Every structure is written in C-alpha cells, then in structure tokens.
Amino acid sequence: MPMLDDAALDQIFRTARTYNGYTDATVSRDDVRAIWDLMKWAPTSANQMPARMIWCTTDAAKAKLADCVSAQNAPKILKAPVSVIIGMDRDFHEHLPTLFPHVDAKAWFDGNAELRAASAFRNSSLQGAYFIIAARALGLDMGPMSGFDGGKIDTAFFAETPSVTVNFISTLGHGDPATIFDRSPRPDFETFNTIV
Ligand SMILES: Cc1cc2nc3c(=O)[nH]c(=O)nc-3n(C[C@H](O)[C@H](O)[C@H](O)COP(=O)(O)O)c2cc1C
Numbered sequence: 218m219p220m221l222d223d224a225a226l227d228q229i230f231r232t233a234r235t236y237n238g239y240t241d242a243t244v245s246r247d248d249v250r251a252i253w254d255l256m257k258w259a260p261t262s263a264n265q266m267p268a269r270m271i272w273c274t275t276d277a278a279k280a281k282l283a284d285c286v287s288a289q290n291a292p293k294i295l296k297a298p299v300s301v302i303i304g305m306d307r308d309f310h311e312h313l314p315t316l317f318p319h320v321d322a323k324a325w326f327d328g329n330a331e332l333r334a335a336s337a338f339r340n341s342s343l344q345g346a347y348f349i350i351a352a353r354a355l356g357l358d359m360g361p362m363s364g365f366d367g368g369k370i371d372t373a374f375f376a377e378t379p380s381v382t383v384n385f386i387s388t389l390g391h392g393d394p395a396t397i398f399d400r401s402p403r404p405d406f407e408t409f410n411t412i413v
Contacts, residue, residue: 240390265309310323359390362386
C-alpha cells in the first residue's frame with residue numbers, strides 16, 4: 218500500500234485544526250452523504266456500527282441543539298453550516314445478523330446490557346473519529362464538542378429511540394482560520410509511548 222503524500226497527511230493531521238467558526242461556503246447534502254460513504258468503511262468491532270448520526274442543517278434543528286449545549290458552544294452550533302450529533306445505539310446488536318452475517322454475533326450481546334453499552338461507546342467513539350478524518354479528507358473542517366447536557370440532547374433528538382444516546386457533537390463546514398487558537402503542544406513519541 219503506498220504512503221499518502223505530505224499534502225494529504227497535512228490536510229488530515231498536521232495542519233488540520235479544530236474550528237470554532239466557518240466561512241459562508243455551504244455544505245451540501247451531497248457533502249454530508251459523502252462523509253458517511255467514506256467513514257462507513259472504517260472498522261468497528263464485529264462491524265457493529267453503533268453510531269447514529271443526526272446532521273442538523275436547518276436553523277430550527279441547530280437552534281434545538283444549541284438549546285442543549287454550554288453558553289460557549291451555543292453560538293458555534295447556530296452559526297455553523299451543519300452541526301452533527303454523534304449518537305450511539307446500545308441496541309446495535311439487533312442489526313448484527315445483517316451487518317456481520319458470518320456468525321451469530323447478536324447472541325454475544327443478547328441479555329448483556331453492560332457489554333452493549335461499553336461496545337456502543339467504544340465503537341461510536343471510533344466512528345466519531347472516522348467522521349473527523351473523512352470530513353478532512355473531503356476538504357471540510359469540523360469542531361467537536363463535549364460541552365453539552367446529554368440528557369437534554371437525548372430528550373430533544375432521541376426520544377423516539379430510547380436505546381440511542383449522544384456520544385459527542387460537532388460543527389462542520391469550511392473552517393475560518395480567524396476562529397482558531399494557537400496550536401496546543403503535541404509531545405514527542407517518548408512522552409506518552411512505550412515500545413516493549
Ligand atoms: C471529544 C471532543 C470534545 C471537545 N469539546 C469541546 C467543547 O465542548 N468546546 C470547545 O470549544 N472545544 C472542544 N473540543 C476542541 C478541543 O479542545 C480541540 O479539538 C483540541 O484542543 C485540539 O485543537 P486543534 O485540533 O486545533 O489542535 C473538543 C474536542 C474533542 C475531540
């Protein structure tokens with residue numbers, strides 16, 4: 218497999234930033250679909266794919282979400298072209314006969330709510346990261362956030378699907394460089410790594 222070139226690595230990692238605001242450039246429904254159509258190929262355990270994404274594109278949907286987040290985050294949600302909820306379905310196992318047909322993987326999770334909750338959190342977090350990488354790979358920017366009232370988001374957006382709860386949220390658009398802070402440090406390998 219060939220290595221990506223430096224421009225691609227910069228775009229996805231080294232010069233990519235977390236944005237607090239965006240230009241007026243629009244994000245289309247096709248853009249949103251393209252993100253999903255890329256990120257869906259990345260791995261989750263037993264292909265569980267527990268993430269349930271809600272893409273808030275209208276002013277009304279963004280206002281509903283902004284009402285559930287911290288005062289600092291609310292204006293970002295309202296102004297972003299798209300604001301995204303990355304939810305997680307603790308009943309993801311109901312889909313395993315389709316998503317992982319090789320074996321009866323649903324049986325591993327039937328009756329084990331604790332295992333399902335841990336798996337949903339682990340794999341939807343991964344999918345949230347894949348969302349970030351896919352958006353950047355497609356030339357978009359985002360700003361993930363955990364400053365919100367999860368209970369309020371669950372009531373506002375997942376009342377009809379009680380097995381789904383929010384993991385984290387994000388804005389999405391074409392980043393405005395005027396809205397970023399100075400880059401925080403990223404330690405060298407030795408600081409947080411051990412090779413044994
Ligand atoms: C899961 C997650 C939650 C975050 N929550 C918030 C938040 O609530 N509000 C905020 O302003 N930034 C939030 N951030 C942004 C981080 O502070 C930012 O991504 C980090 O400092 C790296 O910034 P950089 O990508 O520009 O280097 C969050 C980031 C992540 C990944």
